[in-house]
Amino acid sequence: MKYFIWAYNPKVVGIRPSQGISFVVPETKTEAYLELEINQIIPVKRIDFQTVYPIFKQKQAEGEKIEDIFTLQEEIMDWVGVLKAIFVPGKTGVSDVLFKDKYYMRSVLKQEVTEPDFYELTENSAVESINEGMVKPRRADSTKGISYFKAPLPLSSLKNQSGYLSDKDLLVESFVHYDRMFTVDGYTDFQGHSRFFSHEYNNKLSDFKKTGYFTLHTSSLYYQDQQLLQKLFALSQKALQALNVERDITPFHFEWFYSDKDQSFVFTEVGKRFGGAKIPKLVKQSFGVDLLEEYWKMQEGRAEEIDWEQPLSPRVCSSSYVQLTNGKTMMESLEEKIPDLFTYEQNHPVGVQSQAAESIGDAFFLAQYTSKDAAASDMVSAKINKAFNEVCR
Secondary structure: OOEEEEEOOOOHOOOOOOEEEEEEHHHOOOOOOOOOOOOOOOEOOOHHHHHHHHHHHHHHOOOOOOOOEEOOOOOHHHHHHHHHHHHHHOOOHHHHHHOOOOOHHHHHHHHHHOOOOOOOOOHHHHOOOOEEEEEEOOOOOOOOEEEEEOOOOHHHHHHHOOOOOOOOEEEEOOOOOOOOOOEEEEEEEOOOOEEEEEEEOOEEHHHHHHHOOOEEEOHHHHOOOHHHHHHHHHHHHHHHHHOOOOOOEEEEEEEEEEEEOOOOOEEEEEEEEOOOOOHHHHHHHOOOOOOHHHHHHHHHHHHHHHHOOOOOOOOEEEEEEEEEOOOOOOOOOOOOOOOEEEEEOOOOOOOOOOOOOOOOEEEEEEEEEOOOOHHHHHHHHHHHHHHHHEEOO
């Protein structure tokens, strides 16, 4: 039996009934699983290590063969890897840690791809010289906890309440000047079954507090430079080979900086999960490939049921527009005002004052729409932002 650990609604990652997979879930989500006729569940009070560990300890004592323990939840990836190392024969959980901890990730990839300069921030390493850069938590997801600096590094503000600078918490990276930012999204089993797709941000994520929104759309490289697109896929494949030492079924979400002048990619980071902003829905809309459905078929050993033809060009450009909270109040929904819409989620209630966004996860709403190409998508996103400002007080 395989075990999947997940704290959220099963619909988020397309969970469905399975004969070979049991799901460790919060008690509060039990009904959501039963509604989907998913009965192979293990409800727990909390999704954390101390709560989940005894479950597998008991199964081990009963002589059960545990084939795998896995998750798509980035914030718990490291301790799920520990469970895997303890209870799954032949598995070490190392890959889960490499994908979770940015310092280990960067160290392993240093000889494989171009990266920013970086170092682990400790009391002893704090004198190392990066004149302009960012300090980020080694294991946090998204843009949480990132702070920017110009030398000297503000050490006193980075210490904890006891005045101690932890040697396992923070990473310092040099600032990368770039023109565009691309993602690579998909999954692989390292045995000839894989999917690679690319998306592109319409503005710099590092400027999210200034712009107030971002749009992620089907990559312009599909329309402008297929050769460069294949180079991006090859770099991602090289990084995956270095990070996943166990060659298990691996979903991924890469982020790459790109310089138009140098025509070069700089690795930002990768998560062992599917991308946020509902990227799987963008892929399905543009290419007709359902990444989540295929992923669960792969986990169930049903690769032969998948049509492995890889679409080379999108049938439409699909976009996710995310409007970040700004401390103001959105007075009405924009769901009826966005053309060619296929998804709309109001994350912060209409008529309720918001807090200013601290990360790209703090959003008023997400809207997904289609357009002719990337240029047309940018025009639509500008119109959505204008409409938002008109209903924001």
